[in-house]
Amino acid sequence: MHKDSQQTICVVGLGYIGLPTAAIFASRGMQVIGVDTNPKVLEAIADGSFHYVEPDLDMLVQASVSSGNLKIQASPQKADVFLIAVPTPVSHDHEVDLSCLDSAIVSVAPFLQKGNLIIIESTVPVGTTEKLSALLATLRQDLQFPHKRAQEQQQKFDIHIAFCPERVLPGQMLKELVGNDRVIGGITKACAEIAQSCYAIFVRGQIKLTDARTAEMCKLAENAFRDVNIAFANELSMVAAKHDIRINELIELANCHPRVNILQPGCGVGGHCIAVDPWFLINTAPQESHLMRAARQVNTDKAQWVLSKAMQATEQIRKIRREESQQKNQQPTEQDIQQIQVACLGITYKADVDDLRESPALEIVEQLAKDTNLQISVVEPNIQALPRSLEKKNISLKPLKEALDQSDLVLVLVDHAEFKNHNYKSVGTQALIDTQGIWN
Numbered sequence: 079m080h081k082d083s084q085q086t087i088c089v090v091g092l093g094y095i096g097l098p099t100a101a102i103f104a105s106r107g108m109q110v111i112g113v114d115t116n117p118k119v120l121e122a123i124a125d126g127s128f129h130y131v132e133p134d135l136d137m138l139v140q141a142s143v144s145s146g147n148l149k150i151q152a153s154p155q156k157a158d159v160f161l162i163a164v165p166t167p168v169s170h171d172h173e174v175d176l177s178c179l180d181s182a183i184v185s186v187a188p189f190l191q192k193g194n195l196i197i198i199e200s201t202v203p204v205g206t207t208e209k210l211s212a213l214l215a216t217l218r219q220d221l222q223f224p225h226k227r228a229q230e231q232q233q234k235f236d237i238h239i240a241f242c243p244e245r246v247l248p249g250q251m252l253k254e255l256v257g258n259d260r261v262i263g264g265i266t267k268a269c270a271e272i273a274q275s276c277y278a279i280f281v282r283g284q285i286k287l288t289d290a291r292t293a294e295m296c297k298l299a300e301n302a303f304r305d306v307n308i309a310f311a312n313e314l315s316m317v318a319a320k321h322d323i324r325i326n327e328l329i330e331l332a333n334c335h336p337r338v339n340i341l342q343p344g345c346g347v348g349g350h351c352i353a354v355d356p357w358f359l360i361n362t363a364p365q366e367s368h369l370m371r372a373a374r375q376v377n378t379d380k381a382q383w384v385l386s387k388a389m390q391a392t393e394q395i396r397k398i399r400r401e402e403s404q405q406k407n408q409q410p411t412e413q414d415i416q417q418i419q420v421a422c423l424g425i426t427y428k429a430d431v432d433d434l435r436e437s438p439a440l441e442i443v444e445q446l447a448k449d450t451n452l453q454i455s456v457v458e459p460n461i462q463a464l465p466r467s468l469e470k471k472n473i474s475l476k477p478l479k480e481a482l483d484q485s486d487l488v489l490v491l492v493d494h495a496e497f498k499n500h501n502y503k504s505v506g507t508q509a510l511i512d513t514q515g516i517w518n
């Protein structure tokens with residue numbers, strides 16, 4: 079497959095991964111049909127106003143749409159390649175929900191023709207790609223699907239199917255889409271090879287071929303690896319706090335060792351990938367995955383730990399107020415003692431993105447706001463308005479300086495560039511809890 083052959087690719091799911099992937103194929107001269115069942119997503123793309131912020135993505139999408147290479151519509155049509163990038167979330171009890179993926183597969187089934195390639199980019203439990211092939215075989219009995227041929231590695235099937243996990247980092251998607259190495263897992267070797275020729279259209283990194291099951295587990299292993307390593311940093315930060323040791327200095331010193339590379343502790347792990355994907359492995363091998371389960375627990379507990387530190391700090395402020403007023407023989411009202419201004423810096427799931435999904439910072443602010451004697455100023459340079467869960471009387475969105483000047487307690491929850499660039503000086507007796515170690 080080569081761009082000169084004017085292949086058509088139908089990308090199903092125009093979210094965080096599907097949209098940039100569709101746009102990049104279009105920018106390389108492919109005819110791209112972008113499909114999303116959500117009319118709001120289609121409208122937003124048509125308007126050039128996206129449902130999320132990603133550097134340079136708007137320009138790339140607009141250029142692809144105006145060149146005619148990217149067409150956006152609500153349902154699939156015939157194509158040479160079908161690329162599926164729909165969400166595969168987990169429920170509150172950590173069960174994986176593959177209903178969007180199944181629907182996407184069902185929606186492309188009527189349009190399949192001999193010689194087509196189907197690529198699955200959605201993160202899935204091990205074995206899913208083969209199951210989808212079996213599902214398609216029941217829907218299109220006129221076509222031969224590769225799962226029956228995988229053992230013999232025979233070439234005699236009509237549709238190629240491969241699992242090609244995405245690896246891009248939100249905030250750096252376009253750079254990483256092109257530059258990152260890719261792992262491609264074919265149900266058969268032929269499936270992997272044809273998918274490789276498709277990705278070679280825009281990928282400049284290396285493309286490594288394997289079988290579908292290994293590629294599925296590889297994606298899960300990458301995110302679980304990061305979760306476990308962040309959990310170590312988070313656990314260390316709580317142990318260091320007990321010993322009154324500055325965690326940032328400790329990590330900097332430990333990382334001087336040539337074989338040590340401790341990650342950054344924070345207020346927990348958020349986003350829709352690292353906090354979610356380990357469950358795809360834990361659920362399917364619960365007896366064998368103690369470490370990954372413990373890491374999930376540590377990272378979840380970290381947000382509660384930060385919350386309890388913030389609550390302790392507010393109690394401390396109230397205690398000091400009472401003591402000071404006694405010393406000065408003043409009689410402030412209980413209202414004066416209780417009312418505390420808290421500046422919460424950052425509510426997104428990580429630095430310099432507008433994404434609030436699974437955000438531990440947001441969860442902390444939501445919990446904190448339950449104490450109605452706290453007046454909370456949220457500073458979040460990446461959003462225009464507070465999310466509905468923070469639309470409460472005691473919470474407002476404020477610029478950094480104003481929030482800092484008014485606060486008794488400052489809580490740094492996300493290391494946004496604006497905060498890192500700010501020369502912080504505490505105001506009066508202001509207390510600081512800096513989960514990112516940017517100001518202490």
Ligand code: SAJ
Pocket residue numbers: 244245246247248300301304308341342343344345346347348349350351352427428429
């Ligand atoms: N975090 C820390 N300490 C760190 C690094 C991150 O607390 O040292 C926190 C962040 O604040 C955030 C969370 O972890 O809350 C995840 O952030 P991230 O930047 O590590 O990762 P994501 O979720 O934005 O993207 C990850 C990436 N996976 C890996 O790095 C292994 C990305 O490459 C994947 O494509 C993406 O998941 C995905 O879609 O699976």
